[in-house]
Amino acid sequence: MKLSKKGITALSFTLGACLFVSTAFADTLLGSGYDQLKGSAKNTASQMEKGLDSYTIEALYALKDNGQTLYEESNTNKFDAQKQASENTSVTQVSSGNTTTNYSYTDQKHSIWKNGTDDKYYVTEFPEDEVRGKMFASPFNAKGAPEIEKIVDALVGNLKDYVQAEERADGGRVYSGSLSEAQVPAVVNAVSSFGIKQMINEQGRMQRDAKMPEIESDIFVKKVVGTAAENKSGLLENVTGEVILSGKDKNGTQHDLTLNIVLKLSNIGNTKITMPDLTGANVENVTDSGGFSSKFVGKYKNNIITEKDGKFIKIGERNLEITSMDKDKVTGKYHETVKPGFEAEYGDKYNFTFEYNPKRSNSMSTFTYTNSKGEQENGQLYPGGSGKIYLELNIKMIDSNSYQSNNQQYYDGEFSRVFED
Amino acid sequence: MAGFKAAFIIEAIKLLKKKKIIAAAILSIFAVVIGQIAVTAIKHGLGLRVAGSTEFPFLVLSIFSYTILPLFATFVAIDMFSGEFSSNTMKITLTRPVSRFGVFSAKVLNLALFICSNLVFVMILSLLAGFLFNMSSVSLLGFVRVVLSYMATFFPVFVFSLLVVLLSNLLRGGLAVFFLAIIAFIAFNFLDIVFSSYSSFFITSMFDWYTLWISESINVYKILRQVLIMLGCGIMLFTAGYYLFDRKDI
Numbered sequence: 001m002k003l004s005k006k007g008i009t010a011l012s013f014t015l016g017a018c019l020f021v022s023t024a025f026a027d028t029l030l031g032s033g034y035d036q037l038k039g040s041a042k043n044t045a046s047q048m049e050k051g052l053d054s055y056t057i058e059a060l061y062a063l064k065d066n067g068q069t070l071y072e073e074s075n076t077n078k079f080d081a082q083k084q085a086s087e088n089t090s091v092t093q094v095s096s097g098n099t100t101t102n103y104s105y106t107d108q109k110h111s112i113w114k115n116g117t118d119d120k121y122y123v124t125e126f127p128e129d130e131v132r133g134k135m136f137a138s139p140f141n142a143k144g145a146p147e148i149e150k151i152v153d154a155l156v157g158n159l160k161d162y163v164q165a166e167e168r169a170d171g172g173r174v175y176s177g178s179l180s181e182a183q184v185p186a187v188v189n190a191v192s193s194f195g196i197k198q199m200i201n202e203q204g205r206m207q208r209d210a211k212m213p214e215i216e217s218d219i220f221v222k223k224v225v226g227t228a229a230e231n232k233s234g235l236l237e238n239v240t241g242e243v244i245l246s247g248k249d250k251n252g253t254q255h256d257l258t259l260n261i262v263l264k265l266s267n268i269g270n271t272k273i274t275m276p277d278l279t280g281a282n283v284e285n286v287t288d289s290g291g292f293s294s295k296f297v298g299k300y301k302n303n304i305i306t307e308k309d310g311k312f313i314k315i316g317e318r319n320l321e322i323t324s325m326d327k328d329k330v331t332g333k334y335h336e337t338v339k340p341g342f343e344a345e346y347g348d349k350y351n352f353t354f355e356y357n358p359k360r361s362n363s364m365s366t367f368t369y370t371n372s373k374g375e376q377e378n379g380q381l382y383p384g385g386s387g388k389i390y391l392e393l394n395i396k397m398i399d400s401n402s403y404q405s406n407n408q409q410y411y412d413g414e415f416s417r418v419f420e421d
Numbered sequence: 422m423a424g425f426k427a428a429f430i431i432e433a434i435k436l437l438k439k440k441k442i443i444a445a446a447i448l449s450i451f452a453v454v455i456g457q458i459a460v461t462a463i464k465h466g467l468g469l470r471v472a473g474s475t476e477f478p479f480l481v482l483s484i485f486s487y488t489i490l491p492l493f494a495t496f497v498a499i500d501m502f503s504g505e506f507s508s509n510t511m512k513i514t515l516t517r518p519v520s521r522f523g524v525f526s527a528k529v530l531n532l533a534l535f536i537c538s539n540l541v542f543v544m545i546l547s548l549l550a551g552f553l554f555n556m557s558s559v560s561l562l563g564f565v566r567v568v569l570s571y572m573a574t575f576f577p578v579f580v581f582s583l584l585v586v587l588l589s590n591l592l593r594g595g596l597a598v599f600f601l602a603i604i605a606f607i608a609f610n611f612l613d614i615v616f617s618s619y620s621s622f623f624i625t626s627m628f629d630w631y632t633l634w635i636s637e638s639i640n641v642y643k644i645l646r647q648v649l650i651m652l653g654c655g656i657m658l659f660t661a662g663y664y665l666f667d668r669k670d671i
Contacts, residue, residue: 009663009664012656015653016654016655016660017653018653019653020654020657022653023621023646023649027647028619028621030646150614150615153614157632158626158627158633161633161636161640162637178637179637182475182476183635186476189469190469190471193469197467197468217468218464218468218470219469
């Protein structure tokens with residue numbers, strides 16, 4: 001049978017179209033190791049948010065320079081959804097060999113905190129009716145997460161297939177992937193090298209005892225390796241990652257900085273959390289009134305400053321007095337004095353007493369007062385370090401999380417304690 | 422196929438006489454030089470080694486394969502078909518004792534040759550630049566990887582240019598074809614971001630498929646699937662293009 005020219009054309013077109021559509025569909029359906037890994041990461045995060053009764057997460061970060069440890073941090077987090085309790089122990093080791101241990105425990109009624117430097121438990125008690133936030137929130141459900149996911153997916157592009165998935169005999173899966181110098185996209189390489197360089201410089205300034213190598217030239221990402229193990233119920237149990245950054249210091253010595261990350265999810269369903277035994281321990285109770293405590297009772301003042309003929313001049317004073325400080329209740333007085341001759345320039349003066357009930361659950365709690373015209377206005381009060389208080393007046397609430405302040409010129413809101421010698 | 426050979430040589434000579442070839446060469450040199458200047462500036466200014474000697478060609482390729490290469494492939498494809506139709510020189514080509522299929526395949530083959538030579542040109546330039554500026558990090562494996570990825574990049578770009586061939590046989594005006602090709606290019610890239618799981622359907626998402634060829638553990642099945650997709654798409658576009666070319670009245 002001899003096919004006509006038209007026949008051959010139609011046949012080859014159909015053949016090509018079939019081949020194209022069927023393989024493209026197969027490719028889409030099969031997905032990549034990256035997509036599977038993303039799916040199980042999402043599943044694990046949502047299970048951790050709700051679904052799992054209790055679990056332990058261990059995290060280990062280590063930074064090494066040519067094999068020598070610069071920084072090491074291990075974190076153990078225990079969560080119990082039924083008791084609404086969580087426990088966190090973290091041990092940090094810096095290059096000088098100093099280790100610090102932090103411990104914290106939280107349940108519905110208590111928050112206990114202890115740091116490594118002083119052997120003291122700080123205990124905060126919560127009122128029972130307070131609604132507390134979730135212990136763990138899945139980052140995939142955060143606002144804007146789907147959009148970010150799309151952008152990341154597009155950036156990853158064909159690197160998606162660098163993630164290889166392998167089935168294990170027990171029904172689980174192992175994901176692995178590695179990128180060497182040539183495969184790391186140039187933009188990613190440049191941005192991450194620059195970021196890490198900045199971070200190292202900053203760390204070097206902050207911690208003088210840390211022996212951070214001062215890498216200056218030829219910085220590049222040498223290798224990125226990662227593995228993840230998924231158990232048969234689809235939870236990621238063990239995630240490891242390693243990034244090697246290479247560079248030279250000013251003497252031309254080669255440095256390989258290795259960052260290791262290990263994350264482990266374990267003891268699912270049988271993590272036990274017990275409250276630490278505080279009998280006989282050194283305990284300090286921290287009151288729960290927005291950071292205020294009785295030591296803040298006293299007088300504070302702030303200068304009223306204006307600018308005239310190119311000079312700063314003081315034209316008066318703002319006086320704040322905290323008269324009493326009880327649990328969840330701060331009372332005080334406020335008045336302003338202006339030097340004669342400047343009254344007209346300054347305008348209306350405030351003179352009021354107030355009662356402030358800071359609530360822990362609401363970071364934006366305010367108090368109300370009446371101004372000189374008899375109108376109600378809102379103000380906010382924050383405690384500061386070394387005997388300072390910050391006061392903001394005449395603020396307008398936009399919603400429960402944001403406000404607009406209408407401060408006067410040269411007003412910084414900082415009130416210094418007046419000490420009577 | 423004596424007729425085909427003659428047609429191929431004629432097309433090749435016509436292509437070589439075009440100013441676009443020189444423009445493509447100059448732009449390619451520019452791209453490599455500017456890239457090397459940027460890399461050197463970053464190296465000395467910020468102390469970052471963005472690309473070593475064998476990584477520099479990858480950096481160039483990642484930009485070149487999305488800009489100059491498809492752009493000039495589009496220009497050449499439009500010139501070969503729409504250009505000749507509108508300047509009525511197609512008559513001369515078709516009155517030679519060669520079948521229309523022969524003429525069509527000679528033109529497409531020349532297009533492929535153009536893409537290929539442009540890639541080789543840029544590869545040699547960028548390798549030279551990489552070697553000159555970063556003598557310290559030369560390796561044979563890196564060299565093989567560069568050659569492999571430039572070779573791999575040829576295929577998706579060629580399939581895309583077949584799409585342009587189809588368009589230039591479909592529409593009369595060269596300008597309309599050009600804009601349509603640009604719109605298709607942008608649309609494919611945009612759809613690739615929005616429907617990233619269906620990226621296999623968009624040929625532009627394969628412009629960086631050379632990354633598959635240079636990975637530590639080569640994913641053979643994925644490469645095979647991509648090859649089949651490009652093959653299917655290529656056959657489809659080639660036949661459709663030929664069908665339209667064959668039926669065209671001069």
